[in-house]
Amino acid sequence: MFKLFGEKPDHPLYDLDETRRLLDELPLDDAKKSLEEITFWLESIKDAAGFAPQLRTDIILLLDEAGQPHLTELLRLYLSAPHLRDFQGLHLWRGIYAFAQALSAAYAACIGAYPNNGKKSGDPKERIALVCVRQLRAVAERMNLELMRYIEVDPSVWQLLCACYRFAEAQQCTDSMVFAYPGHVVHTNPQRELLRALVLYISSPDTLAPDQIEVSYRIAGRMSSFFDLKTTADAGSPYVFDLATDTPPHRADNAATTTPTMRFFGTARALPGLHNIIGQNENDPAWQERRFGNEFTPAGKLTVLKHLLRYWAAEPPHRHLERRNLNASIEVAHGFQNISRLVTHISGGVQPEQQAAAPQAQDGLGLASEATAAVAAAATANNATEVWHLSDMSAADIGATLTGSLGAWIKIGDLCALKPQNGQLWWVGVIQRLHTDADGKVHVGIELLAKKPAAVRLHVLAAETPPSAKDAADAHDYQTVILLPDEHNSYLHATMLMEPGRFAANARYRAMMGDNSRELKLGGLIAEGEDYEQVGFEWLL
Secondary structure (H helix, E strand, O other), rough: OOOOOOOOOOOOOOOOOHHHHHOOOOOOOOHHHHHHHHHHHHHHHHOOOOOOHHHHHHHHHHHHHHHHHHHHHHHHHHHHOOOOOHHHHHHHHHHHHHHHHHHHHHHHHHHHHHOOOOOOOOOOOOHHHHHHHHHHHHHHHHHHHHHOOOOOOOHHHHHHHHHHHHHHHHOOOOOOOOOOOOOOOOOOHHHHHHHHHHHOOOOHHOOOOHHHHHHHHHHHHHHHOOOOOEEOOOEEEEEEOOOOOOOOOEEOOOOOOOOOOEEEOOOHHHHHHHHHHHHHHOOOOOOOHHHHHOOHHHHHHHHHHHEEEEEEEEOOOOOOOOOOEEEEEEEEEEOHHHHHOOEEEEEEEEOOOHHHOOOOOOOOOOOOOHHOOOOOHHHHHOOEEEEEEEEEEEEEEEEEOOOOOOOOOOOOOOEEEEOOOOOOOOOEEEEEEEEEOOOOEEEEEEEEOOOOEEEEEEEEOHHOOOOOHHHHOOOEEEEEEEEEEOOOOOOOOOEEOOOOOOOOOOEEEEEEOHOOOOEEEEEEEEEEEOEEEEEEEOOOO
């Protein structure tokens, strides 16, 4: 029952001063415990009796601000080892998700207390806009966390986004600029926060690692002023989101009927900005784009920026190769060192009798193909491998399904070696897509980088290597790399996989291949993962 004449609500957080006092008592050195406590208070206050709407909103705003530093710290810990099958990581994720879920529900209760009869609220427009911004951001955080686990985004996410934005439109505050939190230096508004969530969803996050999803979310936030939201479709706004449904955004069907609740959006105006940031990263190695978080490497941000450039384009990538269903098994190994021992080796250590026993195929450089100078790495017999169920395949990728404890190491961007059932050679691929279904099965998409990779040893040519590259390679060191032939299975235009931290633009090496040893110079960084870098190179001699 509502308390009259200034009586305090029957709740520990009965006023702002008491709320601040209890928040001050939270442990500063235990983010998990503090966030759990704040989550409990959010869940208890949203429906507690005796609170005037303004007081309830003020307290929820304070709880939100107090929880943000703990959320940031726990998210950082989770992203440092976000393996799908890791129990500790899952426990950490559940704590973060519970906070985001409780926060979005609390703000929904605040919005529900405002008049819903079409009349404008008596609160200042900036305060209503702030509540909407906080709510949209809390719901987007829920979605972000669900994407990091590769599960279907819950329909309630779309319901909450729709309800909040409909309210913002009714209150005419969709473009009201506010600072989302104290200390922020960039303004935002409800429209930008809605677009941030929608654009993240259509950016193919299931092909990104969890930390890359987080970077994408930050980039979308910074670029949101260049996104368009309209009531009619056009070439620059090819996606549609219906405020009257609980369905995710999707590309608009030109033949479909437009309704008043449909909102069309696009990213065309953001593309020049992405191009500029990418150019700065590529052309000036010392330059760092710090706006998206100092904890992410410049190369890591560059990978994400190029991904967004593809998916924000007018015609984003899509599968077009024919796929066939399979019911077979495939042997899988992971880790650069394991893979470099498993794949075919080309070296000067091949015995003459092994060469004589192989057919004399050539690769276009005068190098014997893997059938000629291949040495099966017998030392790999003790390397741990797993057997996965192969579900489908195209010329460029394969699909597999994991159950039980298989793939405990797996995450987007991981390098893996693959040997089909009854096959002799190991292929090389990279995990490109993950999805966890309602039964807990993990569906994996693997891009095939090469079906005939070859491991070779490199020796740095110190005298020919620029000073900027000296830290990447020791003049007295040899390193093993994996050559990935081109689409014609030729090494003439191959790329190379190296261990992380080894790449240095323009560094020169000698590839140790017996009588056919060749010199080469590194080009640009193409892609990177946790334990590898894919780089371009050119043969010199």
